[in-house]
Amino acid sequence: MSDNNVMKGTAGTGLLLLSAIVLVVSFGFVMYNLTVYGHASFNVSSSLPWGQPISTYLYFALASSGLGLIAALPLVFGFKQYYGIAKRSIFLAFIILISGMAVLALELGHPFRMLWAIPLNMQIQSAMFWMGVFYAADLLFLLWKFQKMESGEWDSKATRTIGIASFLGVLLASGTLALIFGMMSMRPFWFDGSLPIYFYLTAITSGMAALVFFSYLAYGFDRSRMPERMQSAFTGGLPKLFAAVLGLTVLFVGVRAITGLYSNHPEVYHVWADYLFASPVYVLSVLFGLIVPFLLMLVPKLRVQSQIQVLVAILAFGGLFAERYFFVVGGQVVPLFKGTWAWDMIQYSPSAAEWGLTIMGSAMFFTLYVLGEKYFNLSAVPEQLAATETPGAPEKATA
Amino acid sequence: MAKWGMVIDLDKCTGCQACTTACAMENNTLPGESWQDVLFYHEGEYPTAQMKWLPRPCMQCESPSCVYVCPTRATYKDDEAGGIVFVDWNKCIGCKYCMIACPYGVRFYADEQPLVEPDIRDVYPGENGQMWSPPYQNPEQDWRRGIGIQPKGVVSKCTFCHHRVSKAPEGVADLDEDDPELVEYVPACVRTCAPKARYFGDLDNPESNVNRLIGDKHGVRLLDHTGNRPQVYYLGAGAGVPAFRPRNSRRGD
Numbered sequence: 241m242s243d244n245n246v247m248k249g250t251a252g253t254g255l256l257l258l259s260a261i262v263l264v265v266s267f268g269f270v271m272y273n274l275t276v277y278g279h280a281s282f283n284v285s286s287s288l289p290w291g292q293p294i295s296t297y298l299y300f301a302l303a304s305s306g307l308g309l310i311a312a313l314p315l316v317f318g319f320k321q322y323y324g325i326a327k328r329s330i331f332l333a334f335i336i337l338i339s340g341m342a343v344l345a346l347e348l349g350h351p352f353r354m355l356w357a358i359p360l361n362m363q364i365q366s367a368m369f370w371m372g373v374f375y376a377a378d379l380l381f382l383l384w385k386f387q388k389m390e391s392g393e394w395d396s397k398a399t400r401t402i403g404i405a406s407f408l409g410v411l412l413a414s415g416t417l418a419l420i421f422g423m424m425s426m427r428p429f430w431f432d433g434s435l436p437i438y439f440y441l442t443a444i445t446s447g448m449a450a451l452v453f454f455s456y457l458a459y460g461f462d463r464s465r466m467p468e469r470m471q472s473a474f475t476g477g478l479p480k481l482f483a484a485v486l487g488l489t490v491l492f493v494g495v496r497a498i499t500g501l502y503s504n505h506p507e508v509y510h511v512w513a514d515y516l517f518a519s520p521v522y523v524l525s526v527l528f529g530l531i532v533p534f535l536l537m538l539v540p541k542l543r544v545q546s547q548i549q550v551l552v553a554i555l556a557f558g559g560l561f562a563e564r565y566f567f568v569v570g571g572q573v574v575p576l577f578k579g580t581w582a583w584d585m586i587q588y589s590p591s592a593a594e595w596g597l598t599i600m601g602s603a604m605f606f607t608l609y610v611l612g613e614k615y616f617n618l619s620a621v622p623e624q625l626a627a628t629e630t631p632g633a634p635e636k637a638t639a
Numbered sequence: 640m641a642k643w644g645m646v647i648d649l650d651k652c653t654g655c656q657a658c659t660t661a662c663a664m665e666n667n668t669l670p671g672e673s674w675q676d677v678l679f680y681h682e683g684e685y686p687t688a689q690m691k692w693l694p695r696p697c698m699q700c701e702s703p704s705c706v707y708v709c710p711t712r713a714t715y716k717d718d719e720a721g722g723i724v725f726v727d728w729n730k731c732i733g734c735k736y737c738m739i740a741c742p743y744g745v746r747f748y749a750d751e752q753p754l755v756e757p758d759i760r761d762v763y764p765g766e767n768g769q770m771w772s773p774p775y776q777n778p779e780q781d782w783r784r785g786i787g788i789q790p791k792g793v794v795s796k797c798t799f800c801h802h803r804v805s806k807a808p809e810g811v812a813d814l815d816e817d818d819p820e821l822v823e824y825v826p827a828c829v830r831t832c833a834p835k836a837r838y839f840g841d842l843d844n845p846e847s848n849v850n851r852l853i854g855d856k857h858g859v860r861l862l863d864h865t866g867n868r869p870q871v872y873y874l875g876a877g878a879g880v881p882a883f884r885p886r887n888s889r890r891g892d
Contacts, residue, residue: 278791279733279750286671286747289735349733349750349792357711357730368710368736426704426742426865506882514885576744577695577862579880580680584887 244465245458247613256614259606266600270346273593279349281593285586288572292590293347295568296598298417299446299561300340300605301375302439305414306447307333308382308406309440315385315403321476324469325451327389328458328618332450334382335608337375343601367420374413381406394622414439421571428507429500430571438492442560445485449556452482452549458613463546467619475544482549483537486556490530493563507574515566515573515585522566529559641811643721643799643870644842645829646849646858647694650875651836654679654692658828658837662696665800665827667776667788671754672747674797675828682881691877694836696828697745697797698861698869699724705737705746714794717784721841722870723799726785731793738794742865750791765791777802800826804839812847813840842870 246252273281284291311329314322345351354372363369385406388399415436421427422435432438455474459465463474500512516522533552537543575582590598612618654677662668662675675696682689699716703724706714713730714737717723726737738746749770753760760771769788779802780787786802789795807814807824815838816822816830829837840849849872852858858872861879 279748280752283752285751286738286749287744289738289748349731349735349748351732353730354711354732354734357713357732361710361712361730363710363712365707366710366736368708368734372710420736424740426862427739506884510883510885510888514888572739574883577742577880578678578680578744579883580682581678581880582883584885 245613245619246460246465247458247610251460252610252614256607256610259603259610263600263603263607266596266603270593270596270600273596274346277593281591282347283588283591283594285588287575288569288586288588290568290572291588292565292569292594293343293597295561295565296601297340297344297347298568299564300336300343300601301417302414302443302564303446303450303560304333304337304340305378305410305417305440306443306445307336307450308378308410308447309444310447310451312403312407312410315400316407319477321469322473322478323394323621324467324619325455325473325478327386327616327620328455329447329451330382330386330389331612331616331618332454332609333447334379334386335612336450336605337379337382338608339601339605341375341379342604343597346597346600367416367423371413371416371420374409374416378406378409378413381409389620390616392623411440414443421567424571426576427571428505429511429574430567432496438496441485441488441492442563445482445489445556446560448478448482448485449553449560452478453553453557454609456546456550456553458618461546461550467621469621470619474546474549479537479543479549482552483534483543486530486534486537486552489560489563490526490534493526493530510574510585511570515570519566521562525559525562525566529555529562533559640719641721641841642718642843643699643723643804644840644849644853645696645699645799645826645871646838646840646852646874647871648836648838648852648856648874649693649878651834652677652692652694652832652875653834653836654694655833657831657833658694661827661831662797665777666786666798667773668747668795669749669753669759669771672749672795674745674747674795678880680881689877693873693878693880694828695743695745696871697724697799698743698867698871699797699799700867700869702866702868704740704742704865704867708736708740710734710736720784720801720805721799723784723801723804724796725783725798725801726794726796728782728785728789728793733792733794735794742862742867743869746794746796748794749789800828803827811841812844813838813849815839815848 307329311326313319314326358372381402385402393399418436418439421430422432425431463471497512500508503509533555536548536552542548569588573585575586656677659673659675659677666674668674678693678695680691682691699722703716706716711730711732713727715725717725735748763771763773766772768790770791784801785795786798803824814821814825816825826839829839838849838852840847852874853872856874858874859878860869860872
């Protein structure tokens with residue numbers, strides 16, 4: 241089955257070379273800028289300290305969490321029809337989190353100091369402390385779980401325990417990441433106790449987009465070359481789940497927008513009316529990155545088509561990347577405590593070095609992805625399952 | 640130990656920015672890195688339009704949100720130093736979460752694009768770990784408290800001129816720049832204030848002048864609803880900053 245995986249052949253080698261070159265060049269570009277100009281090569285400022293590098297980290301970290309939650313369907317909740325996508329989900333979750341952490345490290349003023357200063361000072365009141373703890377645990381559990389799968393140990397008691405621990409780790413990590421923003425009462429655009437729910441939903445949406453795109457990529461965008469168990473997942477329940485999480489994401493964005501536009505609170509209203517909806521990029525990203533994909537996935541005949549699934553995945557990548565960007569920047573565009581001294585909202589657009597970081601993270605992810613496809617069988621399922629069950633039939637019936 | 644507090648009388652402040660300049664000279668801050676600043680803003684429209692200004696140091700909050708969010712305890716409130724909130728530049732990782740969490744916008748990450756050209760950091764390149772090293776600089780350096788010229792990649796802020804205040808005689812109720820015995824211990828912004836709009840003293844001492852002023856003249860703390868409870872109080876009419884309004888808002892206000 242794995243012979244059909246084009247990443248194991250010359251196409252994969254080509255993509256690996258291309259990704260590696262982009263990774264080296266973008267890393268070199270970012271390091272040159274950081275060495276020569278420092279963080280002055282970023283367009284962030286003391287008035288708007290978190291820019292695209294932070295939103296890129298958020299995008300990667302939440303896509304990783306989404307993939308972890310999707311993998312929990314078969315590994316924790318026993319939906320065995322999804323075993324075919326479990327191992328790839330875990331692997332993608334691991335490498336996308338690594339890539340996100342690399343981007344974050346280069347955004348920080350002192351990344352190496354973080355390694356000792358956070359554990360030694362135990363500031364348990366800080367959400368950022370807990371985010372570090374939970375994402376570190378998440379990373380370890382993902383690695384451990386992948387190692388168990390690699391050794392063929394899918395269903396042992398230890399594997400199930402690790403699976404449950406990993407699931408909880410993902411929930412805690414992405415939930416805490418949400419609360420880094422959601423607990424900031426001085427930033428009313430973010431201040432929202434239900435933000436973890438929004439993050440879970442959008443995490444699954446971006447995780448699903450990644451799973452769909454990279455599963456298809458592995459088989460040259462030809463579903464008939466996939467193992468049967470994967471095919472049945474992509475024609476069965478997964479497209480419905482994709483449609484559902486896209487719909488819930490649209491609903492959540494809509495509810496936040498309505499609340500914001502209705503509010504008299506200047507630090508919420510102006511963000512929605514005069515920053516987000518005043519930006520054609522934001523409007524287009526919501527329209528073509530969330531609403532159109534949702535509508536496409538609503539139609540039963542369309543959502544099972546492989547081309548539509550890949551298209552929706554690509555659109556959702558863009559839509560959610562923009563959503564993260566506008567969420568992070570939107571919370572800071574109203575100048576803090578300056579009143580009418582500030583004439584307008586803070587202007588920010590990412591610099592070349594900041595784009596370089598985003599490209600570096602993406603290239604790192606692609607490089608690790610091709611290596612993973614080359615050296616592991618990411619479509620593997622438990623041996624006894626592959627041998628004893630006829631895959632696909634029930635899912636196809638419900639498609 | 641004293642709990643240092645500042646009282647700023649807006650009815651006396653002329654908005655001359657001498658405090659901002661004195662702070663920059665004392666602490667060798669960069670252009671734009673205004674640990675102390677005076678905000679100028681307008682409120683209302685003709686015929687009730689007002690021009691206002693508000694001096695704004697770090698509020699040295701009693702419940703500082705910046706301290707709670709710092710993942711490394713680099714930002715900390717030192718009760719032994721009068722309740723001043725410091726940044727330990729040896730521990731700061733430059734995550735800037737404290738800048739997100741401060742409601743008053745009084746924290747700075749100076750490793751950013753220069754406000755004015757030429758970039759003074761290029762004119763006086765940094766030595767011995769400093770971000771920049773001007774030939775004239777305050778000899779007082781204490782990186783554990785964020786005093787001096789910072790290294791790259793850390794957050795900086797007003798320290799209530801701890802390097803001066805900490806040398807004051809034990810038990811003193813107020814640091815009054817008119818008292819020749821105490822003038823050297825007064826924060827730079829207070830000492831330089833020509834109309835004497837600023838007062839500095841011990842909020843824990845019932846006999847202090849700052850407490851008397853807060854009590855008698857109805858001192859208020861800004862953004863009190865955030866619960867940060869500043870150790871800086873304002874007297875006089877119009878203590879507060881009006882809400883932000885972009886010039887071309889869709890709402891038309």
